[in-house]
Amino acid sequence: MAKTGTIGDTIFRTILIIFASTILLIVVAMIYMMAVNSMPTIRAFGISFLTGSDWKPASNIFGALPFIFGTVVSSLIALIIAVPISLGIAIFLVEQAPKKLATPISFMVELLAAIPSVVYGLWGIFVLAPFLVNYLGPFLQTYLGWLPLFEGSPKGTGMMLTGGIIMAIMVTPIITAVVRDVLEVVPTTQREAALALGATQWETTKIVLGNAASGIAGAIVLGLGRALGETMAVTMVIGNSPSISASLFDPAHTIASVLAANFPEATDEMYLSALIEMGLVLFLVTFIVNGLAKLLVAKVAKDSGTAKAT
């Protein structure tokens, strides 16, 4: 009787280990398959693939710099907009709003993350882009047109600014959720101590924010990871042009968007290899960024001595 138990245990455990190993296997296979399939361009271009600024698939010239530039700049725009707003929402939800109000607002912000990327793209093309071209763009042009950032006129067919803003909307719920969890882990006694010493609500919040700093950093890094890889919505609004321009009114391209837009047409071996190599780069970067975010968020949970928010 006891024997069947141990045999059963062994079988059961082995099956579960196989399932758990599948996750590791997927990641290893991903790296392997992408590395193998990007060998032609890795061999041909080496590191200059990442630093070259010319992208001419027809003449077999592949420089990924315009896409790296577009990815980094659009993600920065997204974070500049999304971080303060997300912090504001999270502070409001945890520190200020009564629970009756916080619960539905929290849920509604979460729903923003449930809307599919392609639907954001559709909305971006037909609502956000015209709004930027007709209202926000001219406004920025009039008052900040002397900055190289807002040179030229905004383009409804796609521009960096639209891509950055749509990304900002999409990463806001993600950053908000993590910051909210992190703030909730900060012990109530810290708030009570600050209030008892005569601190105002905002001064108390600042102390709480200070203690949650590494978790907030983790939330921002997580948002960055999401922004770097955001694909469909960005492909639909950023203009898909591999150029490096200081003006946010000019069309741009990101690594994710060139993959979505040009992968189907890449039948040539070198072209396909170049795109897969960019996929590999994006994969490694987001993998590292997400790992970093997780470590930062886990630190807060550890410091506060609880197991939450991992």
Added chain:
Amino acid sequence: MNESVHNRRKLVSKIMTTVTAACAIFAVSILLIILAYITIRGAASINWEFITSVPKPALDGGGGIGNAILGSAIMTVLASLIGLPIGIGAGVYLAEFGDNWFGSLVRFVSDTLIGVPSIIVGIFIYTLLVLPMGGASGFAGSVALSIIMIPIVARTTEEMIRLVPKSMREGALALGAPQWRVTWNIVMPAALSGIATGAILAIARISGETAPLLFTALNSRFFNYYIDEPMSSLTVQIYNFATGPFPNEQQMAWAASLILVGLILIINILVRILTRKKF
């Protein structure tokens, strides 16, 4: 003097409260604006023909997204059949046996895999299945979706199983039940509703994915019941319609979005209502 400093501090505090509230209102407004656009622009063209027929040539008018709905349904079901057992199994392992280096590794890799852009999964499956099989297929699309699902399901399953009180395990073990019996017959049933919730949310998540399907399942203008052929999906159909030049197809993109977002939101809201009573 002291009084004025005090007043200023109070004023700053009030202003900041207003600012944070404004941030919350702003985010909620964006959600409502997007939902309003989808509803208003999409509702007009939803009718029986739209949800049951295939797309007609552009500019002909009429036609629908029946094949896309069917394709999404087939691929989501198939992805769940592959992804749920693996994800749930991995989650059970992490919760019941995963307090060691291997468990930590799987946990860490799962969390980072969740954040990997879904287009990368599309490329991976393209190199793994589409190239060797000589073409895109509904099957390749389903596998891509299942890969997105597995780490999500694994982590929610783990969380749900960890919620089951230790005393239940100890009670069963004390009665002489082997470990696997305890997990299978006591712990998993107790966590069942939580695991199911996580699974349903993961299904909602993959039903909105476009990028992994773009070059694995491609698209099709016909009803297709065979998973070894290119298969249409709601999301890829929305992408193609929205980025195309034809107003009637763009209109269909709005209507298809309404159906898709409607389904996803209903699932999310139902899960929320059902779980609120328990936790």
